[in-house]
Amino acid sequence: xxxxxxxxxxxxxxxxxxxxxxxxxxxxxxxxxxxxxxxxxxxxxxxxxxxxxxxxxxxxxxxxxxxxxxxxxxxxxxxxxxxxxxxxxxxxxxxxxxxxxxxxxxxxxxxxxxxxxxxxxxxxxxxxxxxxxxxxxxxxxxxxxxxxxxxxxxxxxxxxxxxxxxxxxxxxxxxxxxxxxxxxxxxxxxxxxxxxxxxxxxxxxxxxxx
Amino acid sequence: xxxxxxxxxxxxxxxxxxxxxxxxxxxxxxxxxxxxxxxxxxxxxxxxxxxxxxxxxxxxxxxxxxxxxxxxxxxxxxxxxxxxxxxxxxxxxxxxxxxxxxxxxxxxxxxxxxxxxxxxxxxxxxxxxxxxxxxxxxxxxxxxxxxxxxxxxxxxxxxxxxxxxxxxxxxxxxxxxxxxxxxxxxxxxxxxxxxxxxxxxxxxxxxxxx
DNA sequence: ACCTGAACACCGTTCAAGT
DNA sequence: ACCTGAACACCGTTCAAGT
Numbered sequence: 001x002x003x004x005x006x007x008x009x010x011x012x013x014x015x016x017x018x019x020x021x022x023x024x025x026x027x028x029x030x031x032x033x034x035x036x037x038x039x040x041x042x043x044x045x046x047x048x049x050x051x052x053x054x055x056x057x058x059x060x061x062x063x064x065x066x067x068x069x070x071x072x073x074x075x076x077x078x079x080x081x082x083x084x085x086x087x088x089x090x091x092x093x094x095x096x097x098x099x100x101x102x103x104x105x106x107x108x109x110x111x112x113x114x115x116x117x118x119x120x121x122x123x124x125x126x127x128x129x130x131x132x133x134x135x136x137x138x139x140x141x142x143x144x145x146x147x148x149x150x151x152x153x154x155x156x157x158x159x160x161x162x163x164x165x166x167x168x169x170x171x172x173x174x175x176x177x178x179x180x181x182x183x184x185x186x187x188x189x190x191x192x193x194x195x196x197x198x199x200x201x202x203x204x205x206x207x208x209x210x
Numbered sequence: 211x212x213x214x215x216x217x218x219x220x221x222x223x224x225x226x227x228x229x230x231x232x233x234x235x236x237x238x239x240x241x242x243x244x245x246x247x248x249x250x251x252x253x254x255x256x257x258x259x260x261x262x263x264x265x266x267x268x269x270x271x272x273x274x275x276x277x278x279x280x281x282x283x284x285x286x287x288x289x290x291x292x293x294x295x296x297x298x299x300x301x302x303x304x305x306x307x308x309x310x311x312x313x314x315x316x317x318x319x320x321x322x323x324x325x326x327x328x329x330x331x332x333x334x335x336x337x338x339x340x341x342x343x344x345x346x347x348x349x350x351x352x353x354x355x356x357x358x359x360x361x362x363x364x365x366x367x368x369x370x371x372x373x374x375x376x377x378x379x380x381x382x383x384x385x386x387x388x389x390x391x392x393x394x395x396x397x398x399x400x401x402x403x404x405x406x407x408x409x410x411x412x413x414x415x416x417x418x419x420x
Numbered sequence: 421a422c423c424t425g426a427a428c429a430c431c432g433t434t435c436a437a438g439t
Numbered sequence: 440a441c442c443t444g445a446a447c448a449c450c451g452t453t454c455a456a457g458t
Contacts, residue, residue: 006422006423007422007423029449029450029451030451030452031451039424040423040425041424042423042424042425042452042453042454043422043424045452045453046423050451051451051452098312100360101356101357101359101360102308102363102364104364104365110384110387113387113390114384114386114387117389121386121389127389127393128400131390131393131400132400132403132407134390135354135357135407136407138357139350139353139407140353142356142357143349143350143353143354144345146311146352146353146356147311147353149311150310150311151311153312154312174320174324175324176327176328177320177323177324177327179331179337180323180327180340180344190338190342197342197345199414200346200410200413200414200415201407201411203410203414204409204410204411204413204414205410208410216441216442217441217442239430239431239432240431240433241431241432249442250442250444251432251443252433252434252442252444253441253442253443255432255433255434256442260432260433
């Protein structure tokens, strides 16, 4: 049996990440992770201290998938590239953005934060713009992804179905929202909204610094 | 006994909101809410269909505390005022921002969304900027608040203590982050960051529309 | 050092019985 | 129509016992 290699913290975290990717973090259970690894529940506690700490570890595994930002280019380009990478990673693990603000940073997240702050600091925008810019950039990465995955999660596969139902029943009461929902259903290309909004923020920071 | 008025959906939601405000949403339990109301658990199910639906209802109660946006002033001022109001409400109920993206909108949230979209649409920015602007504004309201309350929640009361410990142990490995943490501890006035970043976004939308 | 059976104190929810 | 006792199928976690 391939699975009879001994348990380890890292094997547990990987299994838990895969499970959450597939079934959502709210379905994640110590017992199910143990089952997937073909061990008994209690064995997990030899390698993780409890479920909360395991979730923090899982998030840090995900953050570890974000690569180092580029070292060439303008500070805006470097931040756009790094944020896009983070966005892709968080989109792959739809539960992760929701955990981000609930867990203290692990080693990988500390490294990631440091790399964002380094780019902002070396852009010579002044301490106040760096301070606020950091909050703005991370807020955008996590907040935007969270908004994107939120509806997918709660509506499941019948997203379009629900949207149609809404348009039929509520369009007269909520005309502006009906228009917005039509925007979602359109095959119109809305472009890269993530990069667009981040661009507004970065341009604004640039302007505020000068 | 004052509490022997009959149970109702609204009394349950109010009790649940108060409980979550005080103890956090992760400590919220059907049994505890029933206890607080001096009924038995199963009675709750006569008025809410299950815990998930109750949480959706709780969030909509909170959204109901957000007032209508002003009807006078520039579109930017109206959005700043409405967003600030939403921010205050979500800051009062620290668990609510985390639920926002996980629940489908209830009646109060539909009304709120409609009011934001109305302001954007009547600003005549063009359909594409309205579409993206709506996502940007709501992302900011929820994302920013989530980031603000996140650390407060997970670090509890010893936030400053933790920050000091970080500075002592990690400042050499993460110099930029150490500087950022110092920024948090400073008695410097960082101004209204929420309004500042929203301002960047709104100015950017304005510029994109022209 | 790592694994595990048994047990504890909880969960959300259903169902049938009461008024 | 609303309330509730009993029960079911789960949870996370501890502890003592095994290797």
